[in-house]
Amino acid sequence: MTVINAKPYLKTVYEQDYLLWLETTSEQLRTGQLENLDIENLLEEIESMARKEKVALESNLEVLLMHLLKYQYQVNKRTPSWRYTIDEHRSRILKAIKVSPSLKPHLKQVFDECYQEGRRKAAIETGLNIVTFPTESPFNQEQTLNPDFLPE
Structure with missing residues (x-):
C-alpha cells in the first residue's frame, strides 16, 4: 500500500473515503510515519470509540x-x-x-x-x-x- 505524505490529502480522504483513511492511518502508524498522521481526525475517532x-x-x-x-x-x-x-x-x-x-x-x-x-x-x-x-x-x-x- 502506498502511503500519501500530505496531511491535507488525508483530511480530504477522511471526508470522502473513510476506509481508505483508516487503511492509510493504520499503515502510517505501523511504519512509524507519525509526522504524516491526520491527528485531529484520529483523536476524534478514538474519542468516539x-x-x-x-x-x-x-x-x-x-x-x-x-x-x-x-x-x-x-x-x-x-x-x-x-x-x-x-x-x-x-x-x-x-x-x-x-x-x-x-x-x-x-x-x-x-x-x-x-x-x-x-x-x-x-x-x-x-x-x-x-x-x-x-x-x-x-x-x-x-x-x-x-x-x-x-x-x-
Missing part, C-alpha cells in the same frame, strides 16, 4: 433493568424470551467489563440514571403506571449483573 463503549453499556443496562422490572411485576406474563433478554444483556455487560475493566466505574456512575430509563421503558412496554415501579432500583448492581439472579 470510547463514547460508543459507554453508550452501549448504558443501553444494555437499561434493557436489563427494564426486563428485570417486567419479570418482577408481571409474574403472570413471564416468558422464556424475557429470561433470554435478561441473560443476553447481562452477558453483553459482563463481556464489555471483562474486555474493558475501566467501564466498571462508569457502570456504577450511571446505574441510577439507567434504572430511571429502564423504569420508564418498563412502564411503556407493560402499560403499567410508572408509579407501579419503585423510584429507586429494587436490585443492587451485584444482583443486576449476577447470572443466577431473577427477582421473585
Whole structure:
C-alpha cells in the first residue's frame, strides 16, 4: 500500500473515503510515519470509540433493568424470551467489563440514571403506571449483573 505524505490529502480522504483513511492511518502508524498522521481526525475517532463503549453499556443496562422490572411485576406474563433478554444483556455487560475493566466505574456512575430509563421503558412496554415501579432500583448492581439472579 502506498502511503500519501500530505496531511491535507488525508483530511480530504477522511471526508470522502473513510476506509481508505483508516487503511492509510493504520499503515502510517505501523511504519512509524507519525509526522504524516491526520491527528485531529484520529483523536476524534478514538474519542468516539470510547463514547460508543459507554453508550452501549448504558443501553444494555437499561434493557436489563427494564426486563428485570417486567419479570418482577408481571409474574403472570413471564416468558422464556424475557429470561433470554435478561441473560443476553447481562452477558453483553459482563463481556464489555471483562474486555474493558475501566467501564466498571462508569457502570456504577450511571446505574441510577439507567434504572430511571429502564423504569420508564418498563412502564411503556407493560402499560403499567410508572408509579407501579419503585423510584429507586429494587436490585443492587451485584444482583443486576449476577447470572443466577431473577427477582421473585
